[in-house]
Amino acid sequence: MRSLLSLIFEPGFFTSAPVHTAMIVGGGAAVVSGVVGVFTVIRGQSFAGHALADVSSAGGSASFLLGINPLLGFLGMAVIAAGGMELAGARLARERDLVTGIMLGAGLGLAALFLYFDVTTSSTTGAAITVMFGSMFSIPASIIPLALAVGVAALAVSGLLYRPLLLASLSPELAAVQGIHVRMIGLLHLLVLAFAVALAAMTVGAILSSALLIGPAAIAIRLTKRPGLAIAASVLAGLVATWGGIILAYDSFYWTPGHGWPVSFFIVSLIFVLYLAATAVRGHAGTEAAV
Amino acid sequence: MQCQRDEVLAVDRVSVSFSGRPVLREVTFSLGAGEFCGLIGTNGAGKTTLLRTILGFQAPLAGRVRVDRASDQDGLPAIGYVPQKITLDSSIPVRARDVVALGLDGHRFGLSFSTKKRQGLVAEMLAAVGAEKFADQRVGNLSGGEQQRVLIAHALIRRPRLLLLDEPLANLDMRSAAEIASLLRRLSVEHRITVLLSTHDMNPLLPLMDRVVYLANGRAASGATDDVIRTDVLSRLYGYHIDVVRVHDRILVVAAEAPEEIPAAVEKYPAHVAQIP
Numbered sequence: 001m002r003s004l005l006s007l008i009f010e011p012g013f014f015t016s017a018p019v020h021t022a023m024i025v026g027g028g029a030a031v032v033s034g035v036v037g038v039f040t041v042i043r044g045q046s047f048a049g050h051a052l053a054d055v056s057s058a059g060g061s062a063s064f065l066l067g068i069n070p071l072l073g074f075l076g077m078a079v080i081a082a083g084g085m086e087l088a089g090a091r092l093a094r095e096r097d098l099v100t101g102i103m104l105g106a107g108l109g110l111a112a113l114f115l116y117f118d119v120t121t122s123s124t125t126g127a128a129i130t131v132m133f134g135s136m137f138s139i140p141a142s143i144i145p146l147a148l149a150v151g152v153a154a155l156a157v158s159g160l161l162y163r164p165l166l167l168a169s170l171s172p173e174l175a176a177v178q179g180i181h182v183r184m185i186g187l188l189h190l191l192v193l194a195f196a197v198a199l200a201a202m203t204v205g206a207i208l209s210s211a212l213l214i215g216p217a218a219i220a221i222r223l224t225k226r227p228g229l230a231i232a233a234s235v236l237a238g239l240v241a242t243w244g245g246i247i248l249a250y251d252s253f254y255w256t257p258g259h260g261w262p263v264s265f266f267i268v269s270l271i272f273v274l275y276l277a278a279t280a281v282r283g284h285a286g287t288e289a290a291v
Numbered sequence: 292m293q294c295q296r297d298e299v300l301a302v303d304r305v306s307v308s309f310s311g312r313p314v315l316r317e318v319t320f321s322l323g324a325g326e327f328c329g330l331i332g333t334n335g336a337g338k339t340t341l342l343r344t345i346l347g348f349q350a351p352l353a354g355r356v357r358v359d360r361a362s363d364q365d366g367l368p369a370i371g372y373v374p375q376k377i378t379l380d381s382s383i384p385v386r387a388r389d390v391v392a393l394g395l396d397g398h399r400f401g402l403s404f405s406t407k408k409r410q411g412l413v414a415e416m417l418a419a420v421g422a423e424k425f426a427d428q429r430v431g432n433l434s435g436g437e438q439q440r441v442l443i444a445h446a447l448i449r450r451p452r453l454l455l456l457d458e459p460l461a462n463l464d465m466r467s468a469a470e471i472a473s474l475l476r477r478l479s480v481e482h483r484i485t486v487l488l489s490t491h492d493m494n495p496l497l498p499l500m501d502r503v504v505y506l507a508n509g510r511a512a513s514g515a516t517d518d519v520i521r522t523d524v525l526s527r528l529y530g531y532h533i534d535v536v537r538v539h540d541r542i543l544v545v546a547a548e549a550p551e552e553i554p555a556a557v558e559k560y561p562a563h564v565a566q567i568p
């Protein structure tokens with residue numbers, strides 16, 4: 001047993017400060033993305049989630065120029081984008097996709113500009129990789145309090161909205177009959193989505209954050225037909241992928257001496273493998289999942 | 292209108308326009324407790340608009356709607372509503388049972404805890420609509436008729452006195468339509484629920500309806516079925532000559548000579564005969 005553990009956890013894993021920070025911030029991102037992702041998938045807002053992430057990359061890259069906490073950068077732009085989408089107020093799916101696509105483009109354009117300044121005017125040459133694809137072992141420990149606060153806020157709002165949001169996601173009309181303020185609920189969910197995306201962008205990078213948001217949720221809804229269980233399964237899948245990815249990335253320093261492989265690669269790969277496994281399980285159990 | 296009966300819904304000279312175009316003009320009718328009423332009209336006649344006005348989703352230009360508030364809960368008028376079309380994706384991780392439970396407390400903030408009482412109410416409602424067999428399936432995987440049963444249970448679990456359904460029989464095969472119609476009638480009688488149900492085809496409801504509200508040209512005629520579905524009443528409503536034809540157990544409403552200004556919604560059938568639902 002001991003030798004098996006030492007095979008998985010290479011020396012120094014438990015004492016490394018960057019690993020601690022990665023485990024905490026990554027775990028928080030996985031939990032929040034897992035919860036928010038299930039609602040996002042049910043509401044058919046995966047594209048909106050992806051767009052928020054892309055726009056948030058502008059904030060992340062600006063934070064390197066300004067020398068501020070990168071999470072603040074991601075968060076700021078994601079929230080602005082969420083507000084913009086809501087203000088555009090497009091009700092038809094096609095129109096909403098157009099608005100979302102335009103915002104996504106504008107956000108990535110800004111990110112391109114800021115990243116260009118980042119790499120040409122300062123010494124932060126790794127900024128592009130960090131913002132877009134994440135570099136978990138270089139997350140400063142100083143962001144932990146803010147990351148936890150954002151995570152707790154997102155979870156608290158999600159818990160509060162649970163039933164009205166579920167009903168409004170099934171049918172806005174059914175929700176309205178019960179006196180639910182459907183538009184307010186939608187806006188709050190978009191804000192929580194922005195929080196989740198910012199945390200995930202901090203972890204696996206802006207481009208890959210939608211994988212952490214959508215992947216575990218997609219795995220979960222294949223495995224269970226209960227909303228509460230789906231959320232739990234989604235959180236679990238996100239944690240397995242994120243912590244598993246961190247462990248594998250740490251180990252990879254020993255596979256190819258001198259440089260490790262990026263954490264994001266492992267996280268996204270694990271999500272993909274879990275997704276395939278879930279699909280196989282579901283196929284095996286017939287079209288209707290048992291639980 | 293002085294009414295002796297226990298009035299649950301009163302629609303009083305309600306007019307609704309969309310950007311200046313009148314859709315409902317001075318629609319007036321009332322429904323008593325436990326009455327089963329069909330809201331009949333062609334596509335575009337204003338059935339959905341009328342139901343949305345009763346629910347308070349659509350503000351009338353003039354007139355008012357009064358709904359009995361005796362069974363209000365949590366400050367909400369207890370109106371049950373089954374909307375026209377809900378598309379439920381089969382991947383959504385929500386069981387039929389969960390949809391019914393959301394009818395009970397979907398408006399509450401915070402997490403739900405599955406108490407014995409809550410489970411009991413849900414199970415009772417599922418049984419009342421004959422949905423126990425598929426209660427644990429994903430709601431998106433159910434057939435149209437099964438989904439209607441679940442939505443009816445969702446709408447009724449808070450025991451409203453008034454139930455509005457928007458074209459619940461559309462998209463159902465004849466047998467399911469007949470089953471849903473008689474289920475609604477039975478619930479209406481057993482629990483003294485006033486049911487207002489819109490349809491473009493009144494025939495499945497003929498043996499069941501106490502009353503009809505017939506919409507045409509933005510105006511409504513209401514009363515007992517035999518007092519409304521008549522040549523003179525409908526001719527006045529449409530503004531041109533209408534024949535009510537009874538064939539076997541069905542009623543056909545036809546315009547013998549389709550006038551030029553006949554509304555687009557009325558199909559010409561055949562040659563000079565336009566059939567109206």
Ligand SMILES: Nc1ncnc2c1ncn2[C@@H]1O[C@H](COP(=O)(O)OP(=O)(O)O)[C@@H](O)[C@H]1O
Nearest residue numbers: 309310314332333334335336337338339340341
């Ligand atoms: N929100 C709206 N804005 C503009 N026109 C509307 C709106 N809702 C309905 N209408 C119009 O009002 C008329 C009645 O529509 P509706 O109540 O949906 O009819 P029905 O349900 O009987 O088919 C139609 O001509 C429709 O185009």
Ligand SMILES: [Mg+2]
Nearest residue numbers: 338339375457
């Ligand atoms: Mg309609």
